[in-house]
Each structure stands twice: as structure tokens, then as C-alpha cells.
Amino acid sequence: MKKQIVVIGLGRFGSSVCKELHSLGHEIMAIDTDPEKVDALRDYAAFTVIADATDENQLKSLGVRNFEHAVVAIGDNLQASVLCTLMLKELGLPKVWVKARDLQHEKILHKVGADRVIQPEKEMGIRVAHHVDSEKIVDYIDLSHDYSIIELVASGKMANKTLVDLNIRVDFNCIVLAIKRLEDVNIAPAVDDMVEQGDVLIIMGHKDDLKRLEDKAL
Ligand code: ATP
Ligand code: ATP
Ligand code: CA
Known part of the structure; x- marks a missing residue:
């Protein structure tokens, strides 16, 4: 079944998630503050948007609240990743999955409501x-x-x-x-x-x- 998914942060991890979901036939909104990152994903997402995902008004005007699933892959900017996760949960998204840098980051993300936390380097290492x-x-x-x-x-x-x-x-x-x-x-x-x-x-x-x-x- 086709899903609507918002992918925030288009580094190596986020862009890989985005491309794979796109090839699986899902409808993706890809968001990053960096215009180059956004441009690179143009052929792999239904919507590509240059926006700051820690800005509540921008998230609202993009209609992010209508998505059922979000993947947050804002690299090492802990504050941005936590704030974005918190706002997505406040907007009512049922599933918010977030990439974490380490255990401390993971704990904070769970506290602010992340439904699943992924530590790719650790998990892939195992x-x-x-x-x-x-x-x-x-x-x-x-x-x-x-x-x-x-x-x-x-x-x-x-x-x-x-x-x-x-x-x-x-x-x-x-x-x-x-x-x-x-x-x-x-x-x-x-x-x-x-x-x-x-x-x-x-x-x-x-x-x-x-x-x-x-x-x-x-
Ligand atoms: P990689 O998967 O390559 O290891 P990473 O998780 O280490 O990536 P970055 O390469 O830094 O992280 O990628 C994170 C992306 O998130 C960058 O493209 C960055 O521009 C984007 N980003 C950072 N802050 C925000 C924000 N507030 N709103 C939207 N995008 C953001
Ligand atoms: P992560 O999996 O956390 O993303 P990474 O692949 O981004 O890691 P680093 O965190 O930089 O890479 O870790 C690479 C490790 O390799 C470091 O601990 C570094 O000290 C080590 N390293 C780098 N160059 C050499 C070298 N020439 N010989 C041995 N070890 C090295
Ligand atoms: Ca990285």
C-alpha cells in the first residue's frame, strides 16, 4: 500500500531512505535546509522542499501534519533533531522514526516521543x-x-x-x-x-x- 512519508535531513542516511522508499512506490516529501541536498533528491521524491524543520510554522504550512510517517535524519545537530521530533509528535504524526548519534541522543529522543530510534553505525556494526x-x-x-x-x-x-x-x-x-x-x-x-x-x-x-x-x- 502506498504511504505518504516525510523525510527530514538528506545526508547519506536520509537520502538513502528517501530513494529506497521512492523506488518502493511511496510518496515522499523530502526536506532539508541545504538547497543542494534538496536538488539532488528531485527525481526521488514527489515533493522536495528547502525548509528548516525546526520551524513550526514552516512544518505547518507544508502540511506535514497530514503525513502518517516521518523519518528524521538530521545528523549531528542534536538540538535540531530533538526539536524537530518533538514538533512532529505535537503535530500528531503517528510514526516518527529518528536517527540518533549515540545512546544519550537516543534516550532524549524517546523522551520527546520518538516512536523508533535508529543508530545506523551501531546497528550495522552489529x-x-x-x-x-x-x-x-x-x-x-x-x-x-x-x-x-x-x-x-x-x-x-x-x-x-x-x-x-x-x-x-x-x-x-x-x-x-x-x-x-x-x-x-x-x-x-x-x-x-x-x-x-x-x-x-x-x-x-x-x-x-x-x-x-x-x-x-x-
Ligand atoms: P550521514 O547519513 O551522511 O551520516 P548525518 O546523519 O551524519 O548524515 P549530515 O550529513 O550532517 O548527517 O546530514 C544531515 C542533513 O540534515 C544535512 O543535509 C542538513 O542540511 C540537514 N539538516 C540539518 N538541520 C536541519 C533542519 N533544521 N531542517 C532540515 N534539515 C536539516
Ligand atoms: P562512525 O561509524 O562513527 O560514523 P566513521 O566511519 O565516521 O565512524 P570515525 O568516527 O572517524 O569514522 O572513526 C574512524 C576511526 O578510524 C577513528 O577512531 C580513527 O582514529 C581511526 N583511524 C583513522 N585513520 C586511521 C589509520 N590510518 N589507522 C588506524 N586507525 C585509523
Ligand atoms: Ca555522519
């Missing part, structure tokens, strides 16, 4: 560390402190076995949510579905169990 730790893991999502979802490439050892043969649920207490084979995604795979070498298994479980699964079974 993902990269997991990829380095296990080259079999192609992707990784943290569900909580203890649980996560991983994408694991099936080794030769796992090939031509069914999920029953692999016994992942019983031996490792993990759940195979889906199996990806090239462009095909088998969601909710059946117990007698066969795994082929190179398949990507999407598996959910306790981190300790996932680690065990990865080390021992594969």
Missing part, C-alpha cells in the same frame, strides 16, 4: 560482526536480548534432507520459518520439505541454540 563471526549467516535480526532470527545458508551436510531428518526443532529448539531458493520463498515449510545445498533457511530461536545449530549441525 550485523557486520555477525557476518564475520559466521559466514554461513547471511542476515540477522535481533528480536530481543535472547532471541533472534537468522538466515543460514544450507551446507552440503544438510542437502537432500527433510526438515524431519534435520530435526532442528527437537534437537535445537529452533523454528524454520521459511526456506528461500533463488527467487522462491517457501513460507511455513512442511516437515517433509527437502532442503537443497545453497537454500537459505530462515530460523528463529534462542541465540544460544542458534549458535549451537550453526556450529554443530551444519
